[in-house]
Amino acid sequence: MRGMAETTDGDGLTVGQTSARLGVTVRALHHWDEIGLARPSLRTAAGYRLYTAGDLERLHRVVVYRELGLGLDRIRAVIDDATTDVPGALRAQRAQVAERIDRLQRLIGGLDRMIDAHEHGLLLSIEEQTEIFGPRWDPEGPVKARRLYGDTPQWRQYAERSASRTPEEWQAVADDIAALDRALGEAMGAGVAPGSPQAHRLVERHRDVFAAHFPLTREMQVCLARVYEDDPGFAAHYDAVREGLAGWFRRLVDADARAHGIDPDTAAWDGGR
Structure with a gap:
């Protein structure tokens, strides 16, 4: 690009006018000037930059390629390097x-x-x-x-x-739930008592399986076991596995809660334990 000349006849556009015409920021014009990508050819006697028609044509090309996503170094090569x-x-x-x-x-x-x-x-x-x-x-x-x-x-x-869960992953969740239901039914049939080590393991397994939906604290588990027993839909599901299973499982959960210092009668869904 040619060196900057001084003018006194009003030729060229100021930085602000050029910014408005091309739809670019003044800051961008200053940056392109500083790195030598698109410099104004003229300057007024007072030192203000002025862009000529030729400068505006170069700027227009810069803007077009920038809008296409090219970086400034690539734009310089496209505009100035004939071998590009x-x-x-x-x-x-x-x-x-x-x-x-x-x-x-x-x-x-x-x-x-x-x-x-x-x-x-x-x-x-x-x-x-x-x-x-x-x-x-x-x-x-x-x-x-x-x-x-x-x-x-x-x-x-x-x-x-x-x-993010696929049908195959949901099938794995359903299989885990079905396996737990069978284990609960078998444990009830075998006479597993609330508060026993096997009962505690089953309660822990229930929390692990349920974590496929969201983390379940012991207090939340107490509340959920109440729903299993009181809600007709849940109760029917567990009764289909083994008659009275929902009530039996609630007793297991309550006993496990007490073993961890939780009073089932005051347990709340938003409890932290």
């Missing part, structure tokens, strides 16, 4: 843009799943739910749960897990 393979540079930039678009599309997909999970809980079709959880499964269960617990931290934790 411009189509090749643009193809390389296009490949990078396409890769970013692909990442953004995957990000949008992940955001959509997270939104759906927070709003609906279970991201499975009714057919998938029935196949995984069995014919007694109520597809309205997650809807009811969202209505009751949608504002709780536990629902948010459940949704975050659900958003």
Whole structure:
């Protein structure tokens, strides 16, 4: 670029005028001037920079390539280096843009799943739910749960897990639950007593299995065991495994809670133990 000349006849645009015309910031123009990418050719007697028509043409090219995502060094090469393979540079930039678009599309997909999970809980079709959880499964269960617990931290934790879980992973969760149910039924049939070492292990196993949904403290487990016994739907589920299983399991949970210094009668869902 030629050296800066002085003018007194009003030729050229000021930095502010150039910024407004090209839609770039004054700061960007100053930076491009400092690194020698696009310098104003003129300066007034008072020392103000002025951009000529030729300067504006160069700036326009800089802006075009910058909007295409090229870095300033690459822009300089494209504009000033006659040996630069411009189509090749643009193809390389296009490949990078396409890769970013692909990442953004995957990000949008992940955001959509997270939104759906927070709003609906279970991201499975009714057919998938029935196949995984069995014919007694109520597809309205997650809807009811969202209505009751949608504002709780536990629902948010459940949704975050659900958003990334595949049908195969849900099948593994369902298999763990079914195996636990069978173990509880067998233990009840074998006469396992509340407060016994085997009973404590079963209560611990229940918390581990339930952690697929969200972490469960002992106090929360006491509250959940109450629901298992009192709610007709849960009670029917456990009665189908073994008659009276829900009540028996509640006694196991209560005994385990007492062994850890928790009074089942005052246990609260938001308790920290």
